[in-house]
Amino acid sequence: MDYNKINDEIIEQIKLSVNGKVYVGEEINEDFFHDEMPIYGEGIPDVLIDATCKEDVSKIMKICNENKIPVIARGAGSGLTGAGVAIKNGVMINMQSMNKILEFDEENLVVRVEPGVLLSTLAQTCLDKGYLYPPDPGEKNATLGGNVSLNAGGMRAVKYGTTRDYVRKMEVVLPSGEITTFGSIVSKSSTGYSLKDLMVGSEGTLGIITELTLKIVPNPKHTVSLIVPFEDLDDCISTVPKLFQNNLNPQAIEFMERDIVIASEKYIGKETFPKNMEGIDVGAYLLITFDGDDEDLIDNTLEQAAEVLVDNGAIDVLVADTPNSIRDAWAARSSFLEAIETQNKLLDECDVVVPVTKIAEYINFVNKESESYMFNVKSFGHAGDGNLHIYTLSNEEDKLDQFKEEVDKFMDVIYKKAYDLGGKISGEHGIGNGKKKYLKSFEGNVNIEIMRGIKKAFDPNMILNPDKVIALLGE
Amino acid sequence: MDYNKINDEIIEQIKLSVNGKVYVGEEINEDFFHDEMPIYGEGIPDVLIDATCKEDVSKIMKICNENKIPVIARGAGSGLTGAGVAIKNGVMINMQSMNKILEFDEENLVVRVEPGVLLSTLAQTCLDKGYLYPPDPGEKNATLGGNVSLNAGGMRAVKYGTTRDYVRKMEVVLPSGEITTFGSIVSKSSTGYSLKDLMVGSEGTLGIITELTLKIVPNPKHTVSLIVPFEDLDDCISTVPKLFQNNLNPQAIEFMERDIVIASEKYIGKETFPKNMEGIDVGAYLLITFDGDDEDLIDNTLEQAAEVLVDNGAIDVLVADTPNSIRDAWAARSSFLEAIETQNKLLDECDVVVPVTKIAEYINFVNKESESYMFNVKSFGHAGDGNLHIYTLSNEEDKLDQFKEEVDKFMDVIYKKAYDLGGKISGEHGIGNGKKKYLKSFEGNVNIEIMRGIKKAFDPNMILNPDKVIALLGE
Numbered sequence: 001m002d003y004n005k006i007n008d009e010i011i012e013q014i015k016l017s018v019n020g021k022v023y024v025g026e027e028i029n030e031d032f033f034h035d036e037m038p039i040y041g042e043g044i045p046d047v048l049i050d051a052t053c054k055e056d057v058s059k060i061m062k063i064c065n066e067n068k069i070p071v072i073a074r075g076a077g078s079g080l081t082g083a084g085v086a087i088k089n090g091v092m093i094n095m096q097s098m099n100k101i102l103e104f105d106e107e108n109l110v111v112r113v114e115p116g117v118l119l120s121t122l123a124q125t126c127l128d129k130g131y132l133y134p135p136d137p138g139e140k141n142a143t144l145g146g147n148v149s150l151n152a153g154g155m156r157a158v159k160y161g162t163t164r165d166y167v168r169k170m171e172v173v174l175p176s177g178e179i180t181t182f183g184s185i186v187s188k189s190s191t192g193y194s195l196k197d198l199m200v201g202s203e204g205t206l207g208i209i210t211e212l213t214l215k216i217v218p219n220p221k222h223t224v225s226l227i228v229p230f231e232d233l234d235d236c237i238s239t240v241p242k243l244f245q246n247n248l249n250p251q252a253i254e255f256m257e258r259d260i261v262i263a264s265e266k267y268i269g270k271e272t273f274p275k276n277m278e279g280i281d282v283g284a285y286l287l288i289t290f291d292g293d294d295e296d297l298i299d300n301t302l303e304q305a306a307e308v309l310v311d312n313g314a315i316d317v318l319v320a321d322t323p324n325s326i327r328d329a330w331a332a333r334s335s336f337l338e339a340i341e342t343q344n345k346l347l348d349e350c351d352v353v354v355p356v357t358k359i360a361e362y363i364n365f366v367n368k369e370s371e372s373y374m375f376n377v378k379s380f381g382h383a384g385d386g387n388l389h390i391y392t393l394s395n396e397e398d399k400l401d402q403f404k405e406e407v408d409k410f411m412d413v414i415y416k417k418a419y420d421l422g423g424k425i426s427g428e429h430g431i432g433n434g435k436k437k438y439l440k441s442f443e444g445n446v447n448i449e450i451m452r453g454i455k456k457a458f459d460p461n462m463i464l465n466p467d468k469v470i471a472l473l474g475e
Numbered sequence: 476m477d478y479n480k481i482n483d484e485i486i487e488q489i490k491l492s493v494n495g496k497v498y499v500g501e502e503i504n505e506d507f508f509h510d511e512m513p514i515y516g517e518g519i520p521d522v523l524i525d526a527t528c529k530e531d532v533s534k535i536m537k538i539c540n541e542n543k544i545p546v547i548a549r550g551a552g553s554g555l556t557g558a559g560v561a562i563k564n565g566v567m568i569n570m571q572s573m574n575k576i577l578e579f580d581e582e583n584l585v586v587r588v589e590p591g592v593l594l595s596t597l598a599q600t601c602l603d604k605g606y607l608y609p610p611d612p613g614e615k616n617a618t619l620g621g622n623v624s625l626n627a628g629g630m631r632a633v634k635y636g637t638t639r640d641y642v643r644k645m646e647v648v649l650p651s652g653e654i655t656t657f658g659s660i661v662s663k664s665s666t667g668y669s670l671k672d673l674m675v676g677s678e679g680t681l682g683i684i685t686e687l688t689l690k691i692v693p694n695p696k697h698t699v700s701l702i703v704p705f706e707d708l709d710d711c712i713s714t715v716p717k718l719f720q721n722n723l724n725p726q727a728i729e730f731m732e733r734d735i736v737i738a739s740e741k742y743i744g745k746e747t748f749p750k751n752m753e754g755i756d757v758g759a760y761l762l763i764t765f766d767g768d769d770e771d772l773i774d775n776t777l778e779q780a781a782e783v784l785v786d787n788g789a790i791d792v793l794v795a796d797t798p799n800s801i802r803d804a805w806a807a808r809s810s811f812l813e814a815i816e817t818q819n820k821l822l823d824e825c826d827v828v829v830p831v832t833k834i835a836e837y838i839n840f841v842n843k844e845s846e847s848y849m850f851n852v853k854s855f856g857h858a859g860d861g862n863l864h865i866y867t868l869s870n871e872e873d874k875l876d877q878f879k880e881e882v883d884k885f886m887d888v889i890y891k892k893a894y895d896l897g898g899k900i901s902g903e904h905g906i907g908n909g910k911k912k913y914l915k916s917f918e919g920n921v922n923i924e925i926m927r928g929i930k931k932a933f934d935p936n937m938i939l940n941p942d943k944v945i946a947l948l949g950e
Contacts, residue, residue, distance in 0.1 A: 191899040197672035218722035247693035453932020
């Protein structure tokens with residue numbers, strides 16, 4: 001695919017067309033050259049524009065489309081696969097200034113926001129008014145536009161679903177510059193192909209979101225967490241489906257192996273998880289949260305859950321039912337990634353998802369497979385939905401090439417295993433730039449060709465976030 | 476778009492390729508010429524084939540694609556917009572013999588079915604094992620393939636969502652004859668464009684579903700219904716958002732105007748709804764169901780709900796908490812359509828959806844607007860999600876042309892109003908053949924062109940269910 005290079009004339013045209021500030025060349029901050037995983041690609045935009053409104057976005061797109069110049073929308077840059085990086089240079093549109101909450105509609109239980117609003121801002125605004133925006137990905141300083149473009153998941157997906165389930169309507173600027181609307185405020189629709197659902201998770205390759213209408217729910221009045229130690233991972237994981245069969249409907253269920261808890265507690269300097277109980281060395285933990293409006297019902301649920309857990313091999317069940325104790329229980333879990341990043345100089349990760357019933361088999365396979373590589377592997381994840389984060393870690397900085405090569409081989413093997421078990425490459429981090437060769441291998445040519453056809457229907461000149469998710473046509 | 480006519484040679488080729496029975500010309504039963512609304516188009520397939528397996532479907536598609544012959548998949552024929560009618564003739568594939576439940580997976584809480592399984596069959600199988608398949612559209616004898624192709628909604632959408640929310644994975648035969656899989660058994664995915672979500676609601680225009688993996692939930696142990704009479708529709712409808720704000724989470728909330736209840740009770744020969752209470756003539760009703768596992772909690776919910784309802788103008792709250800009384804309460808609601816069909820010779824309908832807060836304004840508008848037409852209008856619908864079924868009714872059979880003409884004008888006006896209020900053409904019946912001109916008018920050319928591009932990406936020769944949802948290219 002051939003693109004044109006931007007020139008002074010086009011830059012001038014953009015400057016005259018938009019309200020937002022335009023940065024050129026060295027005026028652009030280096031933070032915009034990569035996301036949280038520079039390993040998946042870096043790229044320097046020729047021009048960066050702070051969009052202030054949909055008209056800015058529309059005008060930039062129109063100019064870029066007419067001139068065949070790559071264009072990419074950028075949120076907070078907190079992605080983990082290089083999706084928001086200008087690998088083909090061109091124009092980057094920074095959406096972070098479009099950060100207003102436009103409407104808080106308590107009657108229809110929806111909020112209307114600009115895409116640059118941070119998840120943490122919406123979450124807090126909702127809580128202040130007695131509501132909950134359920135999607136809860138780990139990175140709270142991501143933009144909502146980014147969350148939607150990725151179909152971000154998070155801790156509460158088990159009970160509440162992923163971001164997709166909270167997107168009612170979106171305003172989108174197409175690569176042509178045309179401004180359109182997909183979806184509507186209503187919850188139910190059979191009105192043509194669901195273009196809204198196609199946009200969700202398309203990682204900024206089909207259009208640029210300039211407004212979102214998101215569903216919210218009343219905030220549950222009570223929350224209780226359980227720390228549940230097991231002797232080994234098999235018992236720990238095989239208990240999870242039992243909770244669902246008993247309709248206990250947890251808000252979150254995370255599993256952790258012993259090693260990663262120790263690493264994380266070392267990092268935060270506080271020990272909350274028991275390591276030995278009743279003379280048994282703890283091998284793995286479940287961390288479970290229940291929520292609801294009725295205190296008696298939650299007590300009842302806890303009792304039933306405790307019975308199911310102990311019947312299935314839990315050594316004990318530790319209850320955290322005050323805000324402080326709940327925060328402590330989750331502190332280690334929330335700090336995994338930071339702990340890992342601090343303690344390891346080389347790091348790569350995968351974000352597979354497998355059926356809940358296959359987690360133990362999968363983790364055992366991964367641990368065994370990892371023995372023949374130079375790196376260590378640490379895993380944790382969302383036991384309730386089978387979404388696992390597997391980290392390859394090393395401190396041998398001088399062996400970066402070997403690390404990359406071995407990780408590549410390792411990923412091929414463990415992705416294949418995920419597919420063999422009925423899973424997928426990514427539960428919530430997406431494909432971006434770093435995972436597209438795996439998407440091609442494992443989703444198969446038939447599906448990739450359909451995706452390419454869809455891309456072409458939205459973006460005939462292939463200018464928008466080029467070479468992400470699916471590789472460029474003709475390559 | 477030019478198609479070829481099937482000939483004896485191609486018919487012979489199909490007969491040699493498939494396991495299923497092949498019917499030609501007059502061997503085809505007339506039931507296959509239309510759906511439940513012949514007013515939206517009739518069409519005679521040249522050939523009808525009972526598919527027995529995905530390979531049958533694949534072979535037929537390949538032959539039709541190579542020969543540019545229209546092909547259409549057919550479920551139970553219970554659609555209401557002509558989506559399943561062979562308006563361009565050609566080959567019809569009857570999916571009703573592919574009706575096996577292949578797997579009932581209680582650990583992952585999914586069922587794997589062939590697309591010809593009836594909704595009623597799956598619903599009962601789930602109940603027998605203690606589970607619930609939540610989607611509950613009115614027509615229980617539809618196939619699941621049809622339900623998914625339409626994103627069927629139904630009574631329980633308020634609490635449980637629509638069919639889309641229960642589709643995890645599907646096997647699809649593409650127009651090329653290739654067999655592929657979209658989605659996976661897992662609940663969470665950010666693995667490329669969501670082709671599964673694009674298929675849901677695409678009304679058989681993108682591919683033919685040959686297998687479905689659907690999510691199920693444990694069946695709630697208790698169910699209670701309330702009949703709630705109000706003096707007028709405004710009070711009745713404006714109470715609905717209050718229930719959500721109080722997080723009472725009903726399974727279903729239907730509203731009914733007095734007239735339609737009387738018509739329906741006359742039809743079933745049984746009166747359950749009070750017409751005058753405390754000296755007040757009842758103008759409208761809510762029919763509400765709550766479900767849950769905990770009897771105390773449901774009692775508590777009922778108490779809170781009763782308070783909210785009476786505070787907002789309900790004349791009284793009648794509780795139905797035995798299987799018999801619940802059945803009686805819902806009998807009139809379930810018989811609306813039959814009652815209307817029996818009592819009226821000419822009938823058309825629309826299936827708009829508007830924001831919950833706008834239902835009263837919309838129904839008042841529709842009632843006032845209808846005064847200037849030859850037909851009567853009766854409305855009912857899902858108050859919890861704003862999905863309204865508005866029937867235009869007449870017994871002047873000799874004035875069919877005038878009826879059609881006036882209905883057309885009326886629909887234009889009331890669809891426009893729905894869009895003005897933030898709604899959509901169809902909540903659950905789809906676009907099919909009958910509503911495509913409205914889709915074009917109200918969704919706008921930009922969105923329609925994208926839909927056409929998507930159609931082309933799946934079906935370059937445009938052979939599959941041609942001229943449905945979006946009109947043919949070039950027309």
